Structure formats: structure tokens, C-alpha cells
Amino acid sequence: MVEHAMSQAKEAKHPIKSSRTTFRIVEALKELDGAGITEVANHLNLSKSSVHNYLDTLRHEGYVMKHGQQYHVGLKFLELGAYARRRRKLFEISKPEVERLADETGEVVNLLVEEQGKGIYLCREKGTKAVKLDTSTGMFVHLHQTAFGKAIMAYMDREQVESIIDRHGLPARTDNTITDRKELFEELNRIHEQGYALDMEEYLDGLQGVAVPILNNGTTVEGAISIAGPSCRMRGERLEETLPRKIQNAVNVIELNITHS
Numbered sequence: 001m002v003e004h005a006m007s008q009a010k011e012a013k014h015p016i017k018s019s020r021t022t023f024r025i026v027e028a029l030k031e032l033d034g035a036g037i038t039e040v041a042n043h044l045n046l047s048k049s050s051v052h053n054y055l056d057t058l059r060h061e062g063y064v065m066k067h068g069q070q071y072h073v074g075l076k077f078l079e080l081g082a083y084a085r086r087r088r089k090l091f092e093i094s095k096p097e098v099e100r101l102a103d104e105t106g107e108v109v110n111l112l113v114e115e116q117g118k119g120i121y122l123c124r125e126k127g128t129k130a131v132k133l134d135t136s137t138g139m140f141v142h143l144h145q146t147a148f149g150k151a152i153m154a155y156m157d158r159e160q161v162e163s164i165i166d167r168h169g170l171p172a173r174t175d176n177t178i179t180d181r182k183e184l185f186e187e188l189n190r191i192h193e194q195g196y197a198l199d200m201e202e203y204l205d206g207l208q209g210v211a212v213p214i215l216n217n218g219t220t221v222e223g224a225i226s227i228a229g230p231s232c233r234m235r236g237e238r239l240e241e242t243l244p245r246k247i248q249n250a251v252n253v254i255e256l257n258i259t260h261s
Contacts, residue, residue: 021046025054026073029064034072081138088113090214090222091122093257097250098225102127104246105227107234110135112148112211113223117164119149122223131230133204144184145173147199147211148224153184154191155213155221161188176202196244197224201231208234212247216258225251 021044028043029035035043041051055071058064062076085091094111102109106127112119118140135141143149143164153161161184170179178184191197199209209228213221227243228234234243 021050022054022058025051026058026063029071029073034067034070036069036071040071085122088122090254090258094214094223094225094254095123097254098123098125101125101225101227101246101250102130105229105243106130107227107229108133110148110226110228111223112141112146112152112226114143114149114152114221115140117143117167119143119146119152129229129233131207133207133228141203142168142171142173144170145177145203146226147197147202147209147228148226150187150191150199151197151211151213151224151226152221154188154197155215158185161185173203174201174205176200178202195248198239199226199228206231208239210234210239210243210247212244212251214251214254214258216255218255222258225254 024044025040028040032039032043037048037052037055040046040055041048044051055064055066058074059066059071063074065072065074090113091111098109098111102125104127106129108127108130109125110121111123113122114120119142121135121137121139121141124135124137141149143153153164156164165181165184170181170184171177172179178187195212197211197213199207199211201208207228208231209226211224211226213224216222225247227247
């Protein structure tokens with residue numbers, strides 16, 4: 001497997017407690033889908049007065065909105081997310097191909113990149129037959145649970161994959177999720193040899209998919225594109241030949257643009 005410069009965050013040598021608390025409160029508002037001061041305080045085992053001060057500061061800066069007694073994550077984060085995505089050259093280069101694949105296949109097409117040892121949806125497009133899924137742009141997922149995640153891992157070196165497993169584990173999403181380290185490495189070797197990865201209801205029951213990695217100069221993996229749909233449509237020749245070929249053609253265009261842009 002070729003080497004990939006994985007962005008693995010290291011533990012801060014001198015973490016600032018107040019900064020961590022700020023982000024924990026923001027994450028709590030997301031997890032709770034909005035909450036009052038008491039609920040956040042109980043959720044994080046913090047004092048109500050401390051939570052109130054943090055929330056009041058975040059609201060003043062525009063990162064939190066208050067509706068009645070409930071606090072919610074503000075849309076200012078959307079501005080930051082949009083900026084972060086625009087900085088990824090891969091997004092602008094890949095978006096037209098992702099849109100074309102969605103139009104051609106009628107299914108859900110995803111562009112995923114790795115960050116902090118997890119996969120994040122950078123772009124999603126829905127075709128006319130696409131099913132509704134509990135995924136969205138900006139959402140993080142465990143790499144081993146998805147076709148595009150496994151496609152990315154297959155082009156990392158073993159030490160990097162081991163580091164991801166040590167950090168995030170191999171939690172099961174469905175009964176079909178690979179949760180054994182040895183089995184995962186065997187799967188990654190197969191993916192590297194055949195050039196594409198399959199999701200056989202490993203992320204969601206009834207959903208299958210296929211993904212192809214995007215390589216820079218044939219070595220460094222930049223991300224992956226996948227097509228996903230209901231198992232009744234994603235099987236046989238379509239799943240293992242037709243769709244992989246369509247994605248590979250799109251990836252070829254993307255890789256040329258990455259190399260020469």
C-alpha cells in the first residue's frame with residue numbers, strides 16, 4: 001500500500017480547558033438538538049452558572065441562537081464550514097463529476113475525504129431514484145463502515161490504518177460491518193488489488209454501494225467517490241462491473257484535473 005499523509009491530530013501538549021469546554025457545549029447542543037441551560041449542564045456535568053456564561057458568550061459572538069429558553073447551534077458555523085470546503089480543491093474539481101454520476105445512475109453519489117481518522121461527506125448529489133438516507137454533507141462516519149471509507153483506507157499504509165483503528169476502534173453499524181482487525185486488512189488488500197470497494201449493507205441495512213479512490217499522481221489518496229442505493233438495485237453486474245466502471249471514468253477525469261490544475 002502506498003503512503004498517505006493522513007491528517008492525524010495529536011493531543012495538545014497544553015490544552016486550554018475553557019476552549020475544550022466551549023466546544024463540548026457546542027457539541028452538546030448538536031447532540032441534544034437544542035437545549036436549555038439545565039439540560040446542557042446535566043449532560044456535561046457542569047454547573048449551570050458556568051454553562052450560562054459560555055452560552056451567553058457564544059450567543060453574543062453569533063455562534064449560538066436562543067429561542068425562548070432553548071439554545072441552538074447558529075448558522076455562523078455554516079459560513080465556516082462552507083469556507084473550509086471551498087479550500088479543498090478536490091471539492092470544486094469533483095463536484096461536476098459527482099453531479100453527472102447522479103444524473104446518469106439515478107442514485108445517491110457521495111464524495112468523501114478523510115480527516116482526523118474519520119470520513120467526512122464533502123459533497124452529496126441525489127439522482128431521480130435516490131433513496132432518503134440519514135447522511136448529509138459535513139457528517140463524519142467511521143471509515144471501515146462504508147465503501148468509500150474502505151477505499152481510502154486501502155491506499156494508506158498499514159501503520160496509518162492501525163493508528164485509526166487504535167484511535168476510533170471498529171464499532172459495528174450493522175450485523176455486516178467488519179469489526180475484526182485481521183478481516184479488515186484482508187478486505188483492504190482485496191480492494192487495493194481490484195481498484196474498488198463494496199458496501200454490502202455494512203453501514204445501513206438494505207443499502208449497498210461501490211466506491212473508487214481518488215489518487216494524486218497515482219500514489220496519495222485524496223478521497224473517494226461512491227454510489228449507493230437499495231440492495232435490490234445494487235447487485236450483480238451493475239454493482240461489480242457497470243457502476244465501478246462509471247465511477248472509475250469519473251475519477252480518471254478528476255485525477256487528471258488534480259494533477260494538472
